Amino acid sequence: MKNFSLFLLLFISISSCEKPKLTLPFYNTPDFSPIFIDKEERVADVITHHIGDFEMKNQNNQSISKSTIQNKIHIANFIFTSCGSICPVMTENMKIVHHQFEDDNSVNILSFSVTPWIDNVEVLKEYTEKNNIKSDNWHFLTGKKSEIYSLARTSYFAEEDLGFTKDSTEFLHTEHVILVDQKQRIRGIYNGTLRLEMKQLIQDINALQEEQTQFF
Known part of the structure; x- marks a missing residue:
């Protein structure tokens, strides 16, 4: 019995020393081929894609840039206020995520307008007032069309099958929601018109927060 107890303690000790593993995939390319890496120390050698620099104004006329979301998890989608099809659905579904993390400053939502020539700050x-959105962590952003479209296609790969190969003058309209981790790496893509996928997004955000406690 004594030997068994010693063996059990040794097993528990070894198990507790095992390094935690990353659970969500990474995405390097517009085709969203998942890359699974089990150790954080290997990520820098494999994952080369990060969200690029940007600076835009939000609904409160505040400047929002990459530095605003540095070391934070953020979710990005692309809408326009006059949209009568998927955008209202996406905004309502995003509220599911918003309500879950509205008091958590480590999680931000960025909703970029794809018609910034119409969607000014006002x-x-x-x-946001019409949709009863008051959180300081959900930013509706406007800026130069070229910057938004380039960011959407080359940084967020917002049009999954097209990526940055699409003509930059073509209208950007997508239901995709992109999850980005604390180091600006893409970790998930979701259909913003489906409530079930927003619930999965919440689970994945929780997984990233768990990673943060383990690695950062």
Whole structure:
């Protein structure tokens, strides 16, 4: 019995020393081929894609840039306030995520307008008030069309099958929601028109937060 107890303690000790593993995949390319890596120390050698620099205005006329979301998890989607099809559905579904993390400053939502020539700061403010969105962690962003479209296609791979190969002048309209980790690496893609996928997104955000406690 004594030997068994010693063996059990040794097993528990070895198990507790095992390094935690990353659970969500990474994405390097517009085709969203998942890359699974089990150890954080290997990530830098394999994952080369990160969200690029940007600076835009939110609904409160505040400047929001990459530094705003540095070391934070963020979720990105692309909408326009006059959209009568998927955008209202996406905004309602994003509220599921918003309500889960609205008091958590480590999680931000970025909703980029794809018609920034219409959706100025005042229009975005009216949109958030109409939709009863008051959180300081959910930013509706406007800026130069070229910057938004380039960011959407080359950084977030927002049009999954097209990526950055699509003509930059073509209208950007997508239901995709992108999950980005604390180091600006893409970790998930979801259909923003499906409530079930927003629940999966919440689970994945929790997984990233768990990673943060283990690795950062």
